[in-house]
Amino acid sequence: MKKERAVLPDGLIVSAPASGAGKTTLMLGLLGAYRARGVVVQPFKSGPDYIDPAFHLAASGRVSVNLDSWAMDRARIAGLIGAAAGAELILAEGSMGLFDGVAAPGAAGTGASADLAALTGWPVVLVVDVSGQAQSAGAVAAGLARFRPGVRVAGAVLNRVASPRHEALVRAGMAEAGIAVFGALPRRAEMALPERHLGLVQAEETAELGRILESAAAFVAAHVDLAALRAAAGATRLAAAGPARVVPPGQRIALARDRAFSFVYPHLVEGWRQAGAEILPFSPLADEAPDPTADCCWLPGGYPELHAGRLAAAQRFRQGLRRFTARRPVHGECGGYMVMGQALIDREGQRHEMAGLVGLVTSFARRQMHLGYRDAELLAPIPGHAAGARLRGHEFHYSTIVEQPDPALARVRDAAGATVAETGSRRGTATGTFFHLIAEAA
Structure with missing residues (x-):
């Protein structure tokens, strides 16, 4: 008898034009906000990263898995996506900027978050740091949305908004560019996660981690249309496969x-x-x-x-x-x-x-x-x-x-x-x- 493949939930990729735009803050806030509303969310992380998945686990209650288009082939990625079985929504956090990867493709791509979007069919939610700009942010988002066929940008969340007037100007630019806006996060310095000498901090070493995650969830829930963002999720195009064979180093x-x-x-x-x-x-x-x-x-x-x-x-x-x-x-x-x-x-x-x-x-x-x-x-x-x-x-x-x-x-x-x-x-x-x-x- 042929074994039926697991039905996987729709998904989104949280990405940005560049590093430091606030992807992790939004990702953790979304995981916590949806969890508080009873939505089971499966997190993933695009690229080689140990730090973010540990925070994802703490915020969502589910183990976050790395998906890497340079090091992993399509079959392995498909097998790992099977971890989302039983969830109601997939959220994958990107790395660096949306199209940033290495020059020479590897097993299934360059390691860019855009590769994962193209493979899976998950639309992209852009986190746009709008500090120091207004309507021009719409041009940036529009450029990303049109850069590569097969990668769909569902919309944007504005970050580090200075004032209601600033938000109105940015929203006007986004509307002119045809980019939906799911929310606007005001400047809030205390939301920044601490850093280490390598620019990395582990979840278990973060003082008051529970309080930080609760604060991020409340902050995002207050400023992002969670229902609209969830409705923008796209069907998982890359069908879940059986887990790729891994040879253990010992019994x-x-x-x-x-x-x-x-x-x-x-x-x-x-x-x-x-x-x-x-x-x-x-x-x-x-x-x-x-x-x-x-x-x-x-x-x-x-x-x-x-x-x-x-x-x-x-x-x-x-x-x-x-x-x-x-x-x-x-x-x-x-x-x-x-x-x-x-x-x-x-x-x-x-x-x-x-x-x-x-x-x-x-x-x-x-x-x-x-x-x-x-x-x-x-x-x-x-x-x-x-x-x-x-x-x-x-x-x-x-x-x-x-x-x-x-x-x-x-x-x-x-x-x-x-x-x-x-x-x-x-x-x-x-x-x-x-x-x-x-x-x-x-």
């Missing part, structure tokens, strides 16, 4: 999970579980060692540089990790890879001894941003992936390599095909990369 996976190790994509962990793997979480910051009965240990990225002293003092964790790697594989991504190294130098220049599984020494005293998609061909196996496999991922950190004496783990290129010096490394059963895995290339 029993010791997974580091705390404030220093939190950057792992939900779709990967869920994919491991769906494949029958058992996740065994442990906290290095609490000086816990990986479960010795696990088949492998996975150290995600995060903020080890903020906790370098505690990690250096966590003898049970470090010794347990060394004992584990003597028998079974350990893999680290970015921050996890740095902790596997010989030492980590913090931004004050103080050296902290790490686990010493590989010879890597990194420094935050000499900051240099490394950002972008990565296409890696493995020169040696890592848990779940054989030598020769091509992995797609994303890298974002400010650390500098001081020493890397071990053999390279992979040939790594950026989205444009240029060689990347951060190759990762390997020593015995220990492997690590600076990029975070998103998906294996087909």
Whole structure:
């Protein structure tokens, strides 16, 4: 008997002309406002991001999933959209500006939010920061609406409106451009989320998160026509498929999970579980060692540089990790890879001894941003992936390599095909990369 595909709700993509326009504020406010009215909303995030999905979960009560058109093919995206089964509305938060992506297409696009709109059929709600302009905002919105066939702009929400007179002028420009306006958010400095040294803040580290989310929901509900915006949602064109196969790194996976190790994509962990793997979480910051009965240990990225002293003092964790790697594989991504190294130098220049599984020494005293998609061909196996496999991922950190004496783990290129010096490394059963895995290339 043929299995029926899940019926998925209509959806919208919250995007903007540029970063910093207020997408996250509107997204969190909408999630909270609809939830308060009993509407079950499934959140998604376009592109490689760990921070926003955690806020989405807190606001909506449902796990937010990353959808990435550069790293994921159409079938994988379709499978992940199946997470919306049982919801009444889909809201996907875009990244950067609507059409911003890399120059060379990947698996299903350039990583731009517009690619996701074209694939899924979800119309776009533009968040337009109208500070410093009036009727010209209509021209900006109209340009975005007409830029690419197959991407439909449902309308706009005006942000950082200075006064009723300012709002009237902007609305006049939008009307002339034929752009519907779903609401206007006045300037409100206290709605801004805090930032970190990387421009990132984790949901669990946000003081008074509940109050902030309640405030955002009330703010958006007071200034946005929720009924009209929901009515503008479009049918999900990309039919839900079965979940794409994910090969887990082991049957029993010791997974580091705390404030220093939190950057792992939900779709990967869920994919491991769906494949029958058992996740065994442990906290290095609490000086816990990986479960010795696990088949492998996975150290995600995060903020080890903020906790370098505690990690250096966590003898049970470090010794347990060394004992584990003597028998079974350990893999680290970015921050996890740095902790596997010989030492980590913090931004004050103080050296902290790490686990010493590989010879890597990194420094935050000499900051240099490394950002972008990565296409890696493995020169040696890592848990779940054989030598020769091509992995797609994303890298974002400010650390500098001081020493890397071990053999390279992979040939790594950026989205444009240029060689990347951060190759990762390997020593015995220990492997690590600076990029975070998103998906294996087909």
